[in-house]
Amino acid sequence: MPQLDPAPWLAIFxxxxxxxxxxxxxxxxAHTFPAEPTxxxxxxxxxxxxxxxCP
Incomplete structure (x- = not known):
């Protein structure tokens, strides 16, 4: 059963x-906001x- 072989999945993880x-x-x-809040x-x-x- 190849699903139980951890070698490729561990490397991907x-x-x-x-x-x-x-x-x-x-x-x-590094994201900057376009305008600083005042x-x-x-x-x-x-x-x-x-x-x-009111009537």
């Missing part, structure tokens, strides 16, 4: 984890009350 741990993290960590002002925005028209 180790090689895939090698790729995941060495190549992908620098690519993800700090909000401490003042609360002025809102107008809404007059409900």
């Amino acid at each position: 180790v090689f895939s984890w090698f790729i995941m741990l060495t190549i992908i993290p620098p690519k993800v960590l 700090a909000q002002s401490a003042e609360a925005p002025k809102t107008d009350p809404w007059n409900w028209t």
Whole structure:
């Protein structure tokens, strides 16, 4: 039964984890956002009350 032979699957498993741990993290960590977030002002925005028209 070839499914029980661990030799090729173990090599695929180790090689895939090698790729995941060495190549992908620098690519993800090098990501930059297009715009830096700005700090909000401490003042609360002025809102107008809404007059409900109740019959």
